[in-house]
Amino acid sequence: MELLGYIFQQCINGLQLGAVYALIALGYTMVYGVLRLINFAHGDIFMLGAFIAYYLLSRFTLPIYVVFVLTMICTALAGYIIEKVAYKPLRNAPKISLLITAVGVSLFLEYFLSLKAVFTPNYIAFPRPFEVEAFDLSLFTITNVQLIIFSITGVSLGLLYLLVYKTKQGTAMRAVSYDKEIASLMGINIDATVSLTFIVGASLAGVGGILYGIAYPQINVFMGVMPGIKSFIAAVLGGIGIIHGAVLGGFIIGLSEVFVSAFLSSTFRDGVIFVILFLVLLLKPTGIFGKRIDKV
Amino acid sequence: MNALEVEGLEKSFGGVKAVDGISFVVEEGKTVGIIGPNGAGKTTVFNLITGFYRVDRGRILFYGKNITRTQPYKLPHLGIARTFQNLRLFSNLSVFENVLSAILKKDGYNVVSSVFRTADYFMKEGKAEKKARELIEFFQLSGKENYPANNLPYGEQRRLEIARALALQPKILLVDEPGAGMNPREVQDLLQTLREVKERFSLSIVIIEHQMGLVMNISDKVVVMDFGEKIMEGTPGEVKKDKRVIEAYLGEEFI
Amino acid sequence: MNFFWEARKVILLSVLIYLSVKAIFFFGYVSQYIEQITLYALIVILASLGLNVIYGYTGQFSLGHAAFYGIGAYVSAYLTKIFSIENIFAYIPILFISGAAAGLIGYLIGIPILRLRDDFLAIATLGFGTLVRVLLDNSDKFSEVFGGSRGFVGIPRLTTFELAFVIVIFLILITHNLIYSRYGLFWRCIKNDELASASIGINTFSMKLMAFTYGCFLAGIGGALYANLYTFLHPSNFDILKSIDFLIIVIVGGMGSIAGTIYAGLIWVGFIEGLRIVLPAEVVDLRWVFIPLLLIALMMWKPYGLMTKSRN
Ligand SMILES: Nc1ncnc2c1ncn2[C@@H]1O[C@H](COP(=O)(O)OP(=O)(O)O)[C@@H](O)[C@H]1O
Numbered sequence: 103m104e105l106l107g108y109i110f111q112q113c114i115n116g117l118q119l120g121a122v123y124a125l126i127a128l129g130y131t132m133v134y135g136v137l138r139l140i141n142f143a144h145g146d147i148f149m150l151g152a153f154i155a156y157y158l159l160s161r162f163t164l165p166i167y168v169v170f171v172l173t174m175i176c177t178a179l180a181g182y183i184i185e186k187v188a189y190k191p192l193r194n195a196p197k198i199s200l201l202i203t204a205v206g207v208s209l210f211l212e213y214f215l216s217l218k219a220v221f222t223p224n225y226i227a228f229p230r231p232f233e234v235e236a237f238d239l240s241l242f243t244i245t246n247v248q249l250i251i252f253s254i255t256g257v258s259l260g261l262l263y264l265l266v267y268k269t270k271q272g273t274a275m276r277a278v279s280y281d282k283e284i285a286s287l288m289g290i291n292i293d294a295t296v297s298l299t300f301i302v303g304a305s306l307a308g309v310g311g312i313l314y315g316i317a318y319p320q321i322n323v324f325m326g327v328m329p330g331i332k333s334f335i336a337a338v339l340g341g342i343g344i345i346h347g348a349v350l351g352g353f354i355i356g357l358s359e360v361f362v363s364a365f366l367s368s369t370f371r372d373g374v375i376f377v378i379l380f381l382v383l384l385l386k387p388t389g390i391f392g393k394r395i396d397k398v
Numbered sequence: 399m400n401a402l403e404v405e406g407l408e409k410s411f412g413g414v415k416a417v418d419g420i421s422f423v424v425e426e427g428k429t430v431g432i433i434g435p436n437g438a439g440k441t442t443v444f445n446l447i448t449g450f451y452r453v454d455r456g457r458i459l460f461y462g463k464n465i466t467r468t469q470p471y472k473l474p475h476l477g478i479a480r481t482f483q484n485l486r487l488f489s490n491l492s493v494f495e496n497v498l499s500a501i502l503k504k505d506g507y508n509v510v511s512s513v514f515r516t517a518d519y520f521m522k523e524g525k526a527e528k529k530a531r532e533l534i535e536f537f538q539l540s541g542k543e544n545y546p547a548n549n550l551p552y553g554e555q556r557r558l559e560i561a562r563a564l565a566l567q568p569k570i571l572l573v574d575e576p577g578a579g580m581n582p583r584e585v586q587d588l589l590q591t592l593r594e595v596k597e598r599f600s601l602s603i604v605i606i607e608h609q610m611g612l613v614m615n616i617s618d619k620v621v622v623m624d625f626g627e628k629i630m631e632g633t634p635g636e637v638k639k640d641k642r643v644i645e646a647y648l649g650e651e652f653i
Numbered sequence: 654m655n656f657f658w659e660a661r662k663v664i665l666l667s668v669l670i671y672l673s674v675k676a677i678f679f680f681g682y683v684s685q686y687i688e689q690i691t692l693y694a695l696i697v698i699l700a701s702l703g704l705n706v707i708y709g710y711t712g713q714f715s716l717g718h719a720a721f722y723g724i725g726a727y728v729s730a731y732l733t734k735i736f737s738i739e740n741i742f743a744y745i746p747i748l749f750i751s752g753a754a755a756g757l758i759g760y761l762i763g764i765p766i767l768r769l770r771d772d773f774l775a776i777a778t779l780g781f782g783t784l785v786r787v788l789l790d791n792s793d794k795f796s797e798v799f800g801g802s803r804g805f806v807g808i809p810r811l812t813t814f815e816l817a818f819v820i821v822i823f824l825i826l827i828t829h830n831l832i833y834s835r836y837g838l839f840w841r842c843i844k845n846d847e848l849a850s851a852s853i854g855i856n857t858f859s860m861k862l863m864a865f866t867y868g869c870f871l872a873g874i875g876g877a878l879y880a881n882l883y884t885f886l887h888p889s890n891f892d893i894l895k896s897i898d899f900l901i902i903v904i905v906g907g908m909g910s911i912a913g914t915i916y917a918g919l920i921w922v923g924f925i926e927g928l929r930i931v932l933p934a935e936v937v938d939l940r941w942v943f944i945p946l947l948l949i950a951l952m953m954w955k956p957y958g959l960m961t962k963s964r965n
């Protein structure tokens with residue numbers, strides 16, 4: 103009975119982490135869909151989200167929903183600018199040039215913010231906007247933080263679903279993802295669609311950043327690196343370019359990480375995720391929901 | 399003796415049958431043309447023979463040996479060489495290196511010889527370079543040895559690709575639309591070159607071509623494909639008169 | 654032997670360089686510190702040359718090169734320490750064992766990941782690099798000697814200028830001979846077009862594996878020389894930033910150029926270490942703000958990469 107409770111508890115914790123990964127993974131998968139680019143800087147947008155929220159919460163006493171909206175606007179803007187300045191000039195360049203640029207953007211953001219004159223390389227405490235309360239449900243406990251994470255993730259996913267499947271812009275996104283040339287022949291504005299994809303992806307990462315800050319209230323300019331890589335792995339696991347794949351992948355990665363920490367050792371937490379990556383790349387490189395295509 | 403036998407070849411892409419039960423035979427030393435409208439499945443047949451696509455069903459025999467589902471890189475060693483419809487040269491390598499790579503693949507030395515520059519290294523390199531120059535001359539590319547391949551005009555790139563394939567000393571050569579994008583004069587030149595190639599290298603050839611004139615001129619036998627199926631097979635004279643062939647080409651420009 | 658006859662110019666040049674460097678050291682124009690940096694530059698050149706074989710020549714992008722450098726370093730540190738090696742002649746086999754260890758691991762990891770292309774290969778190599786970093790951080794759990802995240806201390810100092818110089822020149826010559834042989838040609842074919850390479854009979858997978866293994870071997874030897882030069886190792890010396898260092902040297906030097914890698918390696922080490930001498934530490938920390946910008950600028954300037962030279 104005790105073990106069962108422990109397992110349930112770890113599930114809740116894993117879902118909490120998985121929700122954040124899912125929010126980040128969506129941005130990776132959507133950008134990969136439209137540009138075939140692994141946007142290495144995406145993990146840093148997530149970090150920016152946490153830092154902007156930190157700034158808003160510690161300098162101004164704003165209501166939490168205003169913090170969410172402002173943070174999303176700021177990260178969306180950051181995503182938009184990064185795409186326009188760094189990626190767009192290389193739209194027709196070889197993939198690796200684009201990838202190296204993305205790595206460059208990521209390192210720049212991290213090390214620029216880590217300068218003492220700008221911010222700090224150290225960990226700082228994230229001001230939680232409310233006290234943590236735990237609700238005992240006999241088998242396991244759930245905290246208000248977790249409830250908030252689950253509900254905000256749920257709302258975000260719902261809105262994303264409506265955007266992607268019920269609007270003209272969403273249809274354009276899916277068309278560009280499917281085949282950029284055909285989409286362009288159909289009169290879809292590729293530039294606008296790519297920009298929109300970055301904006302949406304970056305706002306979701308911003309939300310992820312705030313939620314992460316609330317859940318694990320220690321932030322640092324390098325905090326986006328590991329969650330970024332893990333979320334990308336989540337996107338690959340679910341099938342890169344596939345939206346529901348990213349969500350499922352995020353939860354699987356979150357749960358695996360928590361379970362490895364709980365039952366093996368937290369030392370191997372990161373290692374296991376990379377083992378998952380190698381297994382996916384070996385056994386089914388197109389991921390859970392992906393389909394195989396031959397090309398000559 | 400049959401150089402190549404294809405029996406009941408099938409391949410689908412996501413439910414669409416691109417090749418649907420194709421069979422034909424290439425006798426040693428003969429030239430077979432494959433014609434058919436765009437999307438008929440001609441290139442797919444080549445990709446199946448050369449192992450770039452996995453065969454769904456059917457068999458491919460090369461001099462009686464079953465080569466179905468053999469990995470692409472093994473086929474040149476058996477004596478099968480090909481060119482690609484969309485030109486696949488080593489575009490940043492020189493003309494010379496494009497040909498040399500194939501020769502050194504066919505007849506090379508080992509790692510130890512490379513590292514320690516043994517006599518074998520110098521002998522094989524010397525032989526290969528000599529042969530590369532001969533081939534380049536034969537394909538009228540002399541003087542352009544050191545040009546990067548992608549700096550050549552289109553027609554010359556097509557010739558270089560054939561030169562590279564022949565550098566493997568194949569028994570059979572598969573060429574996919576060698577005349578695509580060429581003007582009529584270049585096509586005539588190509589035709590002449592292919593005839594000479596056949597004589598000089600004593601080859602069997604399978605040629606896919608969109609321009610009927612070219613195929614009819616050079617082929618001993620023509621296979622006509624439409625919607626993944628073989629709709630007929632015969633001598634160029636027979637094919638030209640056939641009603642089904644004319645129907646398949648209706649709406650296409652009929653040269 | 655042909656090997657030496659072919660290499661006569663390089664060997665002559667090396668002897669001249671050696672003598673002039675020695676003369677400069679001898680007349681005391683430079684400090685111990687500069688001597689150390691010169692050695693370090695040789696090591697960095699060797700490891701970068703390995704990445705150049707993998708990426709510059711064969712086109713297989715790797716973001717995990719520092720991991721193989723680290724494997725070589727830790728293997729050599731471990732062996733020289735537990736066997737208390739003091740003699741240079743006992744050290745040379747260990748150097749090659751360390752390189753071989755890195756090469757072997759490169760070979761084993763290459764089997765699954767070299768089937769991947771471009772960005773997926775990048776992620777897989779990055780993943781491997783991170784994995785190695787995690788293992789090094791926890792290495793004290795396997796044996797106290799490794800020191801885990803506290804670092805590996807008390808490694809015998811065995812890397813001398815003579816040794817590093819001879820080993821690096823020798824390996825550069827071997828690399829040169831490989832590259833200007835059919836193998837190097839096949840590597841460049843693969844970089845240009847894998848399908849076309851297969852169509853002329855190149856077993857692309859085994860050729861990529863060969864390039865990757867050899868490149869990792871070079872990195873491993875570099876790492877070993879590094880370990881026995883600085884006598885202290887820390888897992889953070891082998892993270893992604895180190896991989897990026899190597900990548901920049903390969904790109905700046907012109908992908909697929911041996912001389913380019915040598916110049917770029919010298920300039921890079923000279924530049925970074927030079928900054929340390931003239932500027933205060935806080936300003937030197939700025940380098941990771943400028944290096945990424947340099948990387949981005951390079952990509953914008955020449956998005957198609959600085960292409961491989963032809964052999965004629
Ligand atoms: N890799 C592929 N994936 C999906 N469909 C393909 C692929 N290759 C060919 N096809 C399809 O197979 C059919 C035949 O193509 P192809 O063999 O290129 O025709 P042809 O060479 O006669 O013009 C076409 O409908 C084409 O779209």
Ligand SMILES: [Mg+2]
Nearest residue numbers: 440441442483
């Ligand atoms: Mg075709």
